Amino acid sequence: MTDPIDYDVVAEYYDLYTRADYDYAFFLERVGPGIRVLELTAGTGRLSVALAKAGAILTCVDISKGMLARLERKLEKEGLRADVLCADARRLALDESFDTAILPFQSFMEFVGRDAQLDVLRSAYRAIVPGGRFYCTMHNPNVRRKSVDGVLRGVGTFEHDGGYVVVTGFEVGGDPVVRRSQFIEHFDASGHLGKRIHQPMAFELIDEGAFRDLAAEAGFRIVTVYGDYTPGEFDSESSPVMIWELEKPEP
Numbered sequence: 157m158t159d160p161i162d163y164d165v166v167a168e169y170y171d172l173y174t175r176a177d178y179d180y181a182f183f184l185e186r187v188g189p190g191i192r193v194l195e196l197t198a199g200t201g202r203l204s205v206a207l208a209k210a211g212a213i214l215t216c217v218d219i220s221k222g223m224l225a226r227l228e229r230k231l232e233k234e235g236l237r238a239d240v241l242c243a244d245a246r247r248l249a250l251d252e253s254f255d256t257a258i259l260p261f262q263s264f265m266e267f268v269g270r271d272a273q274l275d276v277l278r279s280a281y282r283a284i285v286p287g288g289r290f291y292c293t294m295h296n297p298n299v300r301r302k303s304v305d306g307v308l309r310g311v312g313t314f315e316h317d318g319g320y321v322v323v324t325g326f327e328v329g330g331d332p333v334v335r336r337s338q339f340i341e342h343f344d345a346s347g348h349l350g351k352r353i354h355q356p357m358a359f360e361l362i363d364e365g366a367f368r369d370l371a372a373e374a375g376f377r378i379v380t381v382y383g384d385y386t387p388g389e390f391d392s393e394s395s396p397v398m399i400w401e402l403e404k405p406e407p
């Protein structure tokens with residue numbers, strides 16, 4: 157089984173370079189007050205805080221202690237509540253106590269290999285009630301593959317701790333596993349390099365048909381697949397993402 161990407165090494169910097177909110181409205185429309193939600197791969201709580209503010213009864217799961225420590229700090233600062241669980245999403249033994257499960261930010265792709273993917277789907281399946289939904293997100297492989305070209309690209313430069321942090325990365329492979337090397341360089345105010353982190357990442361470009369088979373094998377009924385967060389219809393040639401709405405059928 158492939159080791160998960162190590163996010164502890166970047167937890168201090170993650171929120172600097174990850175400020176996306178394009179998926180908030182999508183999830184807030186589906187996760188209202190009083191809904192029991194299991195969020196897999198919650199990280200530092202980019203989305204979780206918005207869901208908790210909206211009144212969701214939230215359980216956040218992530219394998220990185222460093223990422224979850226940041227999430228807990230944010231919840232405390234905002235006076236919000238959520239259960240925070242440091243665990244491997246592939247091996248969760250939570251029983252039917254959630255109305256909805258979500259796996260946001262296209263992070264399903266970080267589960268490399270059929271066995272790992274099936275394990276995560278089964279974890280979500282076990283955890284939700286019959287009739288409950290699982291929103292599982294990933295990039296559209298046909299579109300995402302185009303930026304896997306070995307070219308070093310900048311993610312951005314961010315002021316931090318009296319200096320600045322530069323984030324870059326390049327990606328190779330893609331058949332189906334992409335290897336991304338991400339670099340985080342922390343300079344002081346006079347431009348001297350202090351810390352340099354290399355975060356090796358592996359993620360899989362998951363084919364639409366392969367995911368359909370996996371979801372069915374885990375016991376889910378596919379309700380729909382959206383191609384963006386507006387949410388628009390999925391087009392295999394042009395949609396940026398695949399947002400799968402899965403249902404655990406009633407017995």
Ligand SMILES: C[S@@+](CC[C@H](N)C(=O)[O-])C[C@H]1O[C@@H](n2cnc3c(N)ncnc32)[C@H](O)[C@@H]1O
Pocket residue numbers: 160161163174196197198199200201202203217218219220223243244245246260261263266
């Ligand atoms: C790209 S980050 C996304 C974090 C957050 N959902 C967001 O939207 O910013 C992916 C997260 O998946 C977590 N992760 C990776 N493998 C995992 C596993 N096997 N079990 C639980 N969490 C995992 C990482 O620790 C990391 O926090």
